[in-house]
Amino acid sequence: MSDLIAPTKLTKKDFETDQDLRWCPGCGDYSILANVQRMMPELGIPREQIVWVSGIGCSSRFPYYMNTYGFHTIHGRAPAVALGVKVANPELSVWLATGDGDGLSIGGNHLMHCLRRNLDVKILMFNNRIYGLTKGQYSPTSELGKVTKSTPAGSVDQPVDPASFALGVNASFVARSIDTEAQHLGEVLRRAAAHSGTAFMEIYQNCNVFNDGAFDAFTDKAVRAERQVRVEHGKPLLFGANQEKGLRLNPRTLGLEVVNVGEGGVPLEEVLVHDETNPTFGQLLARMPFPEFPVAVGVLHASLRPTYDGTLRAQQKAAREKLGQGDLGKLLRGGSTWTI
C-alpha cells in the first residue's frame, strides 16, 4: 500500500543551510552543530516540524545554520519566545540554543521559569565561560578572579554552575556534555530529544579566541579519564583509566568522597550507583568541586512530570468539553442586557 512507503530518510546534509558559517575557525560551536545535524535525522521528525529558537551571542547564531524553522530573537529571551511558540503549536519540536551569558545573565530569569514550568523544549547551553560575541568579557560561569577586558584586576563575582542552577529550580532533565566528544554529545542529545519536558543540556564549548583551553583540565585526552566521571543510570560512579576510582557517599558529611576501588581500596558495592531519577544525585554530582573531584558528565537527572504546554492544552480541552465551542454572540451578551 502506498501510504506504507517510508518517507525518504533524511541525512545530515538535509539539515545544513546554504548560509556561510560565521564562527571563528576552530570554535567549539562547529562540532556542536555537526553533532546536532547528525542526530536530527535520527529523530524521524520532518524538518518543517522543528523550530530552533535562540537569543543573542555567538552560540545563538545556531538557528541560521539549521535547515529547519528558526528564530534568532533578542538577548536572553529565547525561552520566553519559545514559550509562545510551543503553546501556540504543541506539535512542534522546539529547540533552543543559548550561551552562558544569554541564558544565565540577561536571560537567567526566563531560563529559571522555563525549567520550573517544564515546557516541552530542549535547551542547549553553550558554556564557554565567556562573552564571545562582545569580544571577551567574563560571564556568570567564569571562574572567580577571571582577568578579562572588563575585569583587569580579576572578576569579583562567584560563578554559577548551570547544571546545579537547573536542578535547583526543579528541572526535569539536566545533562552535561562536551563540544568535542562526538559520541557522548550525540548520546546526550538523543536522550534530551526523547525526554518529555524541558531538557537542559550544558555543553562545555571552547572559545578558542577569548577563553581558549578553558576546559582542557578535564577534557584533554591525556587527563579526561582521571578528571571526568561519565554518569549512567543504574551504573556505579566509576572513573580513572581503569575505572579504578569511584564516588562514595559519606553518611556523616552527606557528601561524596573519592575512593579507590578493588584491590587495596573499597569493594565495588560501596560505590554509589547513579540514580538519574533522584535529583539529589544530580545535585551532588553537579556540585563536586574541581579538581578535588572529577567533572560529572552525562545525564545527571531525568524524571517525568506533566509539561506546561500539555497541561494548558488539557485545560483548554476541558473548557471546550464543558462549555462547547465558544459562541461569540453569547459572549458579547454576557451579564444583564436590555433591549430597546
Place this chain on the structure above:
Amino acid sequence: MEPVSPSPPVAEHPSREVIRGAVVRFAGDSGDGMQVTGDQFTAAAALARNDLATFPDFPAEIRAPAGTTYGVSGFQVHFSSQDVFTPGDAPDVLVAMNPAALKTNLKDLKKGGLLILNSGTFNATNLKKAGYEVNPLEDNSLDGYTVLSIDITKLTVTSVKDTGLSNKEAHRCKNFWTLGLMFWIYSRPLEPTLKWIESKFGKRSDLVAANIAALKAGHAYGETAEVFQHRYEVPAAPVEKGEYRNIGGNTATALGLVAGAQLAGLPLVLGAYPITPASDVLHELSKHKQFGVTTIQAEDEIAAVCAALGASYAGNLGVTSTSGPGMALKMEGIGLALSVELPLVIIDIQRGGPSTGLPTKTEQADLLQAVYGRNSEGPVCVIAASTPGNCFDMAIEAVRLALKYMTPVILLTDGYLANGAEPWRIPRVEDLPKIDVKFRTDPAGFHPFLRDPETLARNWAIPGTPELMHRIGGLEKDYNSGHISYAPDNHERMVKVRAAKIAGIANDIPPLTMEVGEDSGKLLVLGWGSTYGSIREAVQRCRDRGLSVSHAHLRYINPFPSNLGEVMKRFDRVLVPELNLGQLVKIVRSTFLVPAESFAKVQGQPFKISELEDKIRQVLES
C-alpha cells in the same frame, strides 16, 4: 376586643419628581465597599435604561489605614434620560461615609447639592485622622448644602442584629444600607441587587440575610423617616434600537480581542504580567479558553511580549497587555516584532507616571513612548480608544491591522476608560467584518520577506509548513532574499520600506470627521483617547452659546488619518487638550507645521467639562 379601625389611605409620600438626570458620588474608606455600591447603583440606572458614565477613583493601596484621607475610595456615576458623555464634573449628590471622605470630596459637590453623611463615624478619632479641628457637623461649614446626617452605622447594626453577624461583619453592611436609601431616593427596584447579593454571598447564608436586611432597612428609612422632600425618577434615555449591556473599558478590550481572533479564525495567545490597571484584561481573557484563547501569566513583561511574539511566529494571534512601566520593559520585544514583521497586538492601559507614578489614576503620557519608544527607526501602528465601548472596536481594529500589515499595533487606552463604564449597544456578530488571513504555503519563489506590493506586508509562513523552512531574526535582512545583510544601501531600503508600510496604513483607515460642529471655523478642538466625552460635551456647550468651535477626535495616531493636515487648515486655530504635557500637539506641530496650541493637565484626573469650556472661551477671546 376593641374594633380595629381601618388604616387611613397612605398618600404617596413624598412626591415623585421627574428629573433629567444626576451625578452621584459615593465616597468612603477603601474598606467601605464603595466600588460595589457604585457598581450596583450603576446597574440599576442601566436597567432603567438611563444613559450613563462612571468614574471609579480609588487608592493604590488595597486597604489603606482606615479613616485616612489617602485611603478614601470614590465612585462617581452620571445617569440621565439624555445622552451622557462623561461621569460629570461636579456631583449633585455626595454620599460621604466618614470624615475623611467628606474632607476630600466636599470641594467637588455642587453648591446646594445633597450631602448624605454617616454621622456615626464622626467621632474624635476619625475627625482627627481626617484633619478636622472642629466637627463639621457642628460648625456652619456645611451651610451651603442640603445636609442629611444619618447614623448609618447604628441603623445598619440594628437592622442586621438578628442575623448573628459579628460586630465587625455587621459594620460591613453599611454600604448596602446606604445603597437601599439611594435606591429609594431614585425610585429604583431592589430586586436585581437582592439577586446579586444572593449569588455573591451564596455560600454564607448569614451574609446574604444581613446584606439584604441592610438594603431593605435603608430603603425603608427613606420611606418612613420623613426627611426627604423629594423622590426622583429619571426616565429612560432615547437611544438607538438594539440590545444593550453595561460595559467597562477593560472588558470591552478583552471582548474585542476575542472577537478579533474569531473573525480572523486564529487562536489567541495573551502574554501578560499583572499590573494595575491592566490586569483585568488578563483576568477576563483567562475565562474564555473555549474560544481558543490561551493566557500565559509570564514571569515579567519582557517574557510576556516575547511569548506573544513567539505565538504569532507559530501562526496564532499574539497579544500582550500592560500599563506604563510594563510598556517600557516590552520595547525591545516590540522592536524585534517590527524587525521580523510579525503581527502583534500590544495594549497599553496608561496610568500616571513616570516610574510607578499613580498606579490607579489615569494619564495619557505614554503617547510618545508608543510612537517613538524603540531604539533606531522603529515604526509601529498606534491607535487609541475614546470610550469604554469604543475599546471593543479598537481592539478588533488592532487585530485587523496587525494581521493585514504584519506589524505590531499598539492600542492605547487608560485607567479612566479601563475602569469606567457605559451602556453599550451589543453588535451583531454577523455585522462584524471577517478578517482575512493567508498563510504562505507555496514554495515557488518563496523567501520570508517577500512583500505584498500593495500593503508591503511580508508573507507569513509558519512552522509546520513543508518546504518553507526559513530563519528570521533581528539582524538586518536582505530585501531580495531575507538573508542576513549588512549592506549599507540595503539597510536604508529596509528602514524605508518598514516606514512606508506603516505610513500606508493611512489609506486603510477612516478619514477624520467632526464629532461636533462644522468642518471649518474659528477653532478646532483636536483630541485623542479618553478625553472624548469631556471635549465633546464642552464643545457642544460652547456651541450652544454661539461660539464657532468644532471637535474632531483621533483614534489613529500612527499613521494619522490622511486628511488630518487638511482638516486643521480649515480652522483659524487648533487646540489640543491632553492629559500630559503636550505630546500629541508635539507630533501634530512637527508633522504639519501648524501652530496648534496645547491644553495640558497632568493630575491623574480626567478633564472637567468646565475646564475645557473655560479654555475654549479663553482661546476664542484671545
